[in-house]
Amino acid sequence: MTIFPPDPNLTALRLELARLRAERGFTYDELADRSGLARRTLIEIEQGRTVGSLKTWHALAHALDVPVDRLLGTLCDGHTPPGA
Numbered sequence: 001m002t003i004f005p006p007d008p009n010l011t012a013l014r015l016e017l018a019r020l021r022a023e024r025g026f027t028y029d030e031l032a033d034r035s036g037l038a039r040r041t042l043i044e045i046e047q048g049r050t051v052g053s054l055k056t057w058h059a060l061a062h063a064l065d066v067p068v069d070r071l072l073g074t075l076c077d078g079h080t081p082p083g084a
Helices: 010-023 028-035 039-046 054-064 068-076
Strands: none
Touching: 010 039, 010 054, 010 068, 028 039, 028 054, 054 068
16 A cells, blocks of 8 residues: 655745745845845745745745745645654
8 A cells, every 4th residue: 555645735835935025024026136046936936836946945945044944844734744
């Protein structure tokens, strides 16, 4: 019997990005400058049109001054994280 992991909560991930960006008062342009990412990429991530790579989320964590696990931890919202 194969046991599949639950689906990641991508909505929680993008909402956490939007919340952190707003909390810091960053516009898309400011976050783009701080992260080295394109403004369009940030908009598409927040609007759920793309997920972004691990490298993207690493850059965002640094730009927002939060641990990357704080951002990616939201993927487990709604289910028990592994090892818990």
